[in-house]
Amino acid sequence: MSAPQMKVAAKQRSYAFHRMSAGEVIVRYALLALVLVITILPFVWQLSTSLKGIDENIYTATPRFIPEDPTFANYTKVAEVVPVVDYAMNSVIVAILVVGGNIIGATLAGYALAKLRFRGSTLVLGALLATLILPGEATIIAQYVTVRSLGLTDTLLGVALPGMIGMINVLLMRAAFTAIPDELEMAAKVDGANAWQRLIHVNLPGVRGMLSVICIFAFIGAWDDFLWPLIVLTDPENLTLTVGLQYLSGTFTNNPRLIAAGTMISFVPIVIVFAVLQRYFFRGVEEGAIKG
């Protein structure tokens, strides 16, 4: 749907490159609005369903987006039957572990690989790159065997552990540190700063953009993960939110209102987190472009 219309928009674009004509601006906004509707409408529909009371028909011939008598009854009902808050707390714990591990592990290793010369760096770098061609799903069975041998099945630490230092994040931090001019590093050396001091005071400020991107991706990845916790966790009390949600949808298979409320409970917090951090996220992306 959107592709042909975007091409139409392209045709109407004015030849005056620096300034867009009024027509072009209007077409661009129209297309943006269209994509916005396609993107956001499913969420609005889910939110609408979650707020409709038990007496309201949710199967109307024409979908009704505004509930006649909005109510939070579905949310309290979900919380009564399924420990949604506990599941959310479990996901928060896993996400914090994953984000914390990546901040520390990827930063330290990225700095060493980018700025310090040492025997073995090529080997480590090569091994890191080699892991990128391995889809996580291809080693998930062996990961499970590893975590089980550590005695960590059915624990949140077992869920978090493999993702606490992502190899892609080490490589991204290395790229970010590499983009910082070597002259700064050299000047700090002459002044007598050791490697740790140079990392914290000279290099760290320059990679904050990439670090924020890694934090956001790590958090979202941990919060949204489903297959791995599904394999590691079996005790209903230990479930993370995604696995708990899937369990909830099985329990309430004939009640879309409650399923909708459950999905909103999972969805709203992470959207809030992203909305708050999006400024850093997009700035991090743009910084990557400038240095690239």
Add this chain to the structure above:
Amino acid sequence: MTDTKMMSSRVREHKWFTPWLLVAPATLWLCVFNLYPALNTVYMAFTNKKPLGGGELVGLANFERMLDDDQLVYALTNSILYMLVCVPLLTMLPLLLAVLVEKKLPGLTFFRVAFYTPVVASAVVVALIWNWMLDDRGAINAILQALKVVQEPLPFLTDRWLLLFSAISLTVWKGLGYYMIIYLSALGNVGKELHEAAAVDGAGPVRRFWSITVPGVRGTMLLITILITVSSLRIFSELFVMTGGTGGPGGRVSSVVMLIQMYSTGFTGHLGYASALSLLLFALTLVPMVLLARLNRKDA
């Protein structure tokens, strides 16, 4: 030169063990959670290991079993078809979207954040939302029937091909914002001068798109193609939730990863066979990567 040499020799670079201290955590994770599981996957693929017990070497028995596995043929067909449709759609549509949001317009930040929302939502949340829309009594079928397009509900979630179509639609919808961001980074590096020169020569927007924008982001396009190929072959969560954990219409498992998950737990679990399937998945993802890498080198 001499001054530089004297200076660098006088300044202590670092203690010999400092770099290793810095890379130690990542290297530990690399070995324990990446390299060792990779090697162990290869080893287990030749054993009869089960969740509880087993573990003796059985040679190629697990690979021979693949040849007789109807479930595998079904899952492979679905996974490959799914990949073949997702790749072109997710390679081109996000680029068009990136071009749309690249220009400076008031309120653009709001649109960028909004377009990224499906990426932020988990695959489980997204699948549950689409389940409700695609249900026999869901919004999509209600609209289609109200418009007289169909008289009976379309079985989006219970027909094999419609389920595949639904999964593809969900994936494209969810991935638009993610790949848009990657393209935005790349578009930032496409020279404005080229666009201006072409505009002065009378090239229209469409011509400039194909002659300047697409070649300018070609490297990124290749990267994105690889990312989509690999991630689409790995589909699991969306299908698992859309089928209510059953695997697919008629109880037939719809993707390779679902097959791996199915064999990894429970009384019918067979970690050896699951590992062999994992190697198959790896081989599947490796082929397009190698092909695309060769294409890239040839054109360079």
